[in-house]
Amino acid sequence: MYREKRIGAIVVAAGSGSRMGGNVAKQYRKIGGEMVFLRSVRALNEHPLIDDLFVVVKESDVNYCRGCLDGAGSLDKVRMLIPGGEERKESAQNGLRGAYAYWERMEIPAPRIILVHDAARPFLSEEVVDAVVRGADESGAAVPVIPLKDTVRSGEGTLDRSKLFAVQTPQGFDAELLRKAYKQADKDGVSGTDDASLTERLGVRTALVTGDYGNFKITTEEDLIWAEAMAKRLRTGGQAEELALRVGIGYDVHAFAPERKMILGGVRIDYPCGLAGHSDADVLTHAIMDALFGACGLGDIGRHFPDTDEAFKGISSLKLLRRTVGLLRESGFEPVNIDAVLIGERPKIGPYAKEMKKTLSKELGIEESQINIKGTTTEKLGFCGRGEGLAAQAVALCRTI
Ligand code: CTP
Ligand code: MG
Numbered sequence: 001m002y003r004e005k006r007i008g009a010i011v012v013a014a015g016s017g018s019r020m021g022g023n024v025a026k027q028y029r030k031i032g033g034e035m036v037f038l039r040s041v042r043a044l045n046e047h048p049l050i051d052d053l054f055v056v057v058k059e060s061d062v063n064y065c066r067g068c069l070d071g072a073g074s075l076d077k078v079r080m081l082i083p084g085g086e087e088r089k090e091s092a093q094n095g096l097r098g099a100y101a102y103w104e105r106m107e108i109p110a111p112r113i114i115l116v117h118d119a120a121r122p123f124l125s126e127e128v129v130d131a132v133v134r135g136a137d138e139s140g141a142a143v144p145v146i147p148l149k150d151t152v153r154s155g156e157g158t159l160d161r162s163k164l165f166a167v168q169t170p171q172g173f174d175a176e177l178l179r180k181a182y183k184q185a186d187k188d189g190v191s192g193t194d195d196a197s198l199t200e201r202l203g204v205r206t207a208l209v210t211g212d213y214g215n216f217k218i219t220t221e222e223d224l225i226w227a228e229a230m231a232k233r234l235r236t237g238g239q240a241e242e243l244a245l246r247v248g249i250g251y252d253v254h255a256f257a258p259e260r261k262m263i264l265g266g267v268r269i270d271y272p273c274g275l276a277g278h279s280d281a282d283v284l285t286h287a288i289m290d291a292l293f294g295a296c297g298l299g300d301i302g303r304h305f306p307d308t309d310e311a312f313k314g315i316s317s318l319k320l321l322r323r324t325v326g327l328l329r330e331s332g333f334e335p336v337n338i339d340a341v342l343i344g345e346r347p348k349i350g351p352y353a354k355e356m357k358k359t360l361s362k363e364l365g366i367e368e369s370q371i372n373i374k375g376t377t378t379e380k381l382g383f384c385g386r387g388e389g390l391a392a393q394a395v396a397l398c399r400t401i
Helices: 034-043 059-072 087-106 126-137 175-188 196-201 221-236 283-295 316-332 350-364
Strands: 009-011 052-057 078-083 113-118 141-148 165-167 169-172 207-210 243-259 262-264 267-269 333-343 370-377 388-398
Touching: 009 034, 009 087, 009 262, 034 052, 034 059, 034 113, 034 370, 052 087, 087 113, 087 175, 113 126, 113 175, 126 141, 126 169, 126 207, 141 196, 169 175, 169 196, 169 262, 175 196, 196 243, 196 370, 243 283, 267 283, 283 316, 283 333, 283 388, 316 333, 316 350, 333 350, 350 370
Parallel strands: 009 052, 009 113, 052 078, 141 207, 333 370
Antiparallel strands: 113 169, 141 165, 141 169, 243 388, 262 267, 333 388
């Protein structure tokens, strides 16, 4: 029945992750190469029942998150980024307000069912969403629960575990009911840790539906370890991965060109001419990118950054390298080490090798010690020997994340 109705979902990601600590808030930590909050958003985006998604983030993170969402691609149901509040309840409430403002502005009737989901639960399954939607449709409010694994006690003694459940998200509600519940809670100065406790205050019983142990909330540092293992299991279907290490080769050639700057390995080289090419013609970085794509079975540089695309005209190859590493990560790989050789009589790259390693290591996300840059001549033989251009070769080792 609910299949004919629109369903909206709010993802709350405006917390500060104080129990996790660290410099980067937990929703922006990466699992299997993807940020926690993007995984959570993606789980809802991919669910066929969800129509509109609203992501609540810290006000100061709105621009940053917009960039993350743009970079993530294909999250086509995200309608708005909404600034959150001090408390989770405030964030969810801001999300709901923002969502209603959106539907009004678009002149779309508000959906009857709304889900509220923690961004910190990135392993949301289709089954849990189905169960919550069904429960909310039938009862007005539904939460996924799981039986407790540990024995629980209060100061007085051991509690009867069979009567206790841990509550997860998404929590699903009749949209009008949720609105009313927030309003009433505001009036009474109440802030619960979950949304269902607020609808219950209006006398509505919450349906308990089957949650999933995999849908755990990333809260403390060790949860990231479980999460990484979980991401790997999802990626491989529980099978041992065929190969944890993969190697690739890259080769590139550019002709010398007058009146162009010479950039090699991302570093400006003091030389009377540069190299011809659509981008900055950084032949060394191009060979490295091709080796990386090769190692991960992702084709080559031309497939990802075609030289017919105006967007890449004159672009710094370092930017392309950054995107290459991003594409690798999306496919579950990261670089391990690089060995590259520049082939030509001149310029000599020895004096620049250290700076190149430093520059490249930032984009590759690996230590400088994992990058080797060298040069060779061809004893004046061939096009390199005649000084017509430069060639570069690279070998890259990558590993699965
Ligand atoms: N959340 C939010 N706004 C807040 C607080 C929390 O949107 N003011 C979100 C979090 O980003 C998270 C979810 O609510 O996705 C569940 O909260 P929790 O796990 O407690 O996250 P944090 O509050 O960030 O962590 P901590 O309590 O350890 O500080
Ligand atoms: Mg919190």
